[in-house]
Amino acid sequence: MKIIIDAFGGDNAPLEIIKGSALAVKDLGAEIILTGNEAEIKRVASENNISLENIQIEDCDEVITMEDEPIAVRKTKKNSSMAVGFRLLNEGKGDAFISCGNSGALCVGATTIAGRIKGIKRTAFAPVLPSNSGFFMLLDGGANVDARPEMLYQFALMGSVYMERVMGVKNPRIGLANVGTEEHKGNDLYRETFKLLSDSNLNFVGNVEGRDLSEGVCDVVLCDGFTGNLILKTYEGVAITLMKKMKHMFTDSLKGKLAAVLTMKDLKELKKKFDYNQYGGAPILGSAKPVFKAHGDSKAVTIRFAVELSMNYVNGNAIDIISSSLFSGE
């Protein structure tokens, strides 16, 4: 299987991307196509003794930055590492595409270059977040600032297939983010979505409140992209702030350092548990081809994990299953 990776997306590009690609080749037997400046990729690989075996390079000059408008991927930067990745994906040169770059541009590319699955109204950004009991998918995490009930219903269907086929969650529990658990809660969008989900064959567990997300109340948390993006970033922000405070507590004094030694194992476990980076990638669900957004500050292990998920995405036939469920009305 061939996975295309944008070598110049994210904060740690290209070094960590190249390292992660080499790890994926070694651990998973993947073949990788890196997009980006070939000379630079070769120089960084050589300087860091990273083998480029089974890694092809597709040379291109430009990079889409975080400041670029999302549409740049289609219009002004067609020779960027991200746009070239999409072109290769479309030409069938690779099976999936991963980038740590500009999320907006990646969503635009996934929707308008790779294209949507037939029948799907909108693509959704679907990050997987850590919780006390494992992980959950937040859907939509910010691809759309508005939503309609039938869009949210389609998101639920796609999230359910993804969690089952790619993340290995049996009969995923779908929850609707809301201000209370009762059926009548929320505005029109949420009340109508509640009805659609209740009438579906999905494993809909009802409305879920913000307070219960971190405990892992369900496997897919459904909401519009505006609210979803604020939930996602608030969730990450609070975890980061608290972890940082804890770190200070354990490093600012001699007593603290001693305490850190004593609790080392638990500390590491806690840090790992709430590392929002650990679940590798957020798929852009609804795209007709597997497209993955890995976190902007991904390290090599995150890239390797994103490759593994992409391979599951392809092997699990998730897109075909989504497509056929749409027409069977499931």
Place this chain on the structure above:
Amino acid sequence: MKIIIDAFGGDNAPLEIIKGSALAVKDLGAEIILTGNEAEIKRVASENNISLENIQIEDCDEVITMEDEPIAVRKTKKNSSMAVGFRLLNEGKGDAFISCGNSGALCVGATTIAGRIKGIKRTAFAPVLPSNSGFFMLLDGGANVDARPEMLYQFALMGSVYMERVMGVKNPRIGLANVGTEEHKGNDLYRETFKLLSDSNLNFVGNVEGRDLSEGVCDVVLCDGFTGNLILKTYEGVAITLMKKMKHMFTDSLKGKLAAVLTMKDLKELKKKFDYNQYGGAPILGSAKPVFKAHGDSKAVTIRFAVELSMNYVNGNAIDIISSSLFSGE
């Protein structure tokens, strides 16, 4: 000054409410009117040796539970401790009303019994949350599931007055919750609100992202009540889950307990810093009289602090100032 308190709202009623009231009398020189079953209040006070000096009791039988529909406060439970509190407030028997009970019912009471400030379109639930650099107000935290730009603008104005006059924040920074910091981000509601705020005399600092809230990027975070409620509860949920994990780390083993002794001071500080309960109350802004929601699990010290804030609310003439700013078009 006389503060009316619902003795039967919240998880720790009536004991912690009575205790907190006695504290407020002693520390702040407040006079308190407790609403609720007189015999029960007297029994609990006597059993716990709490002085009822300067505490009046307004006897009533019913209690609004968390399961009651909000409208119960006006319709079916007019003799409840909450409804009686509103009646006393309206009759001018007290200067402000505090309850730890059903938030929905409290909002309904604040809007329809105490009534709205003339010119204010909607009341808003305005919790104050801890951040790494102090605290901020989330507005609207869930009173309305829909919003219009002019409502959000009025919320901003009220939040600004409250933070300045009650919480002592000079020239409060107003931020608009959004999916990105650029002016054009978000849906129509947020883009139009951005314009209204930019054109106002408020200290508008632009769009703020979820990730920056816990670091204290501004003093008032503005959003619609649906998104606000999910932000509020997600924020609380992640903090609670992480604090619980930390607690386990420090209590589950001998090593952990030793580490806890070593870091005691910092631990206490961290716990205090992120205790979402510490800021006492969420005012129901827009109500023509001061109405406060204290957290459902408030202890005596929280009640005492809520009384202090209520007194600032009254002494700071916050409602008059909001009212006159509305008409001066500020």
